[in-house]
Amino acid sequence: MAYLKLLALALAPGVAILLYLYFRDPHEREPPRVIARTFLAGALVAVPVLAVNFLVLEPIRARLGLTGVWAVMWQAFVSAGLTEEFFKFAGVLVTVYRSPNLSEPYDGIVYASALSLGFATLENLVFVFTGGFATAWARAFLAVPGHALFGIAMGYYLGRARFATAVRARLRAWVLALAVPVAMHGAYDLLALHTDVEALFYLLVPLMGFFFVRGARQLEAAVRESRPPSEPDGxxxxxxxxxxxxxxxxxxxxxxxxxxxxxxxxxxxxx
Structure with a gap:
């Protein structure tokens, strides 16, 4: 029974956030099968992430002799932020970026978040079954929503690049679609990992608050850019x-x- 509860706690945050984003679009919701495939693709992204970290980045870190805060920064911004967000970014481009299903700017948020939450859910299963109920509750309110917010930022800029920009602005949006999630992810992990300085750990709450406000604004903007104003009766x-x-x-x-x-x-x- 305890294993079933842990399984439910590990799966519930990612599924709940994805359902919210799915129903947030009241007009043209995406095909559930395509969202499910994108979610599963996010879980598969863990394979190249692990391979690059163990085969490439860890030897580089050891060769550089990074210790202390420099090792934490490497892990936060390179091993986690850059590597994970790069492969998520690549996953969205390969799976759905050119698909007819991505037919409005808001769809970029749905699909990028679905892929990001697929990765986060697999990661969550590993941590929850290792750390137990305390880890499950902590990650339900921090790590999994964090991945969703990184996905919202990525999807917002990919949606703009796909539909609403000239060539120069499209290239800028592509750069932001990767750079912003990397910076967000790195900042989050830096505070989460650097627990020897207590004040840094407690900065996670205001940082997440900032991410939530930013994500909510991007959701509203993407909805406005995707749909014309409705008639009074629908x-x-x-x-x-x-x-x-x-x-x-x-x-x-x-x-x-x-x-x-x-x-x-x-x-x-x-x-």
């Missing part, structure tokens, strides 16, 4: 998409099925 559908024939929302910038631009503003942004 969303109104107009002409069919010229490419796939799906009825599209009146005033939409993009077809929410195949993703092609429908209005002059969107065409100019993508040129």
């Amino acid at each position: 969303p109104a559908f107009g002409d069919p998409c010229p490419a796939c024939g799906t009825p599209v929302l009146t005033g939409a910038y993009y077809c929410h099925r195949c993703g092609i631009p429908l209005r002059k503003e969107a065409l100019l942004e993508r040129s």
Whole structure:
């Protein structure tokens, strides 16, 4: 029975956050099977992350002779932040970035978060079954939401790169899609790992508060960029998409099925 409780506690945070993000889009929700595949791809990302850490980064750290705070910074920003977020970023690009299912900016958040939470859930299973109930509760409120917030940041910028930028701005969004999650992840791990300085550990709570506020603002912005204002009695559908024939929302910038631009503003942004 205790093992079942631990299993439930390990799985529940990632699934709950993913369901929230899924239902946050009230109009065009993503296919559950595609989200499930992306979630599983996130778990598979753990394989190259472990390989790179053990075969490449750990020997480099040992050769550099890093100890104390420098070893903690290496682990936080390189072994964890850069390596994990790079492979998450690559996972999103390979699995769904060019998919017709990623048909509006908010979808970038859904898929990047799904992949990030897949990784976080597998990681959570390992830590929870090693550390027990105290670890499960601590990670439910810190580590797993942290991975979700890193995914929201990544998905927000990938959504902008995919749909709403000119070439120069698209490249900038690509850089931010990787750099911002790496910085967030590294800062989180630096405080979580550097427990010999008590004050640093307790800075985790305000840091997470900042991440939550930032993530909430990015969610709102992505929803605004994805959908035109609704009619008073609900969303109104107009002409069919010229490419796939799906009825599209009146005033939409993009077809929410195949993703092609429908209005002059969107065409100019993508040129």
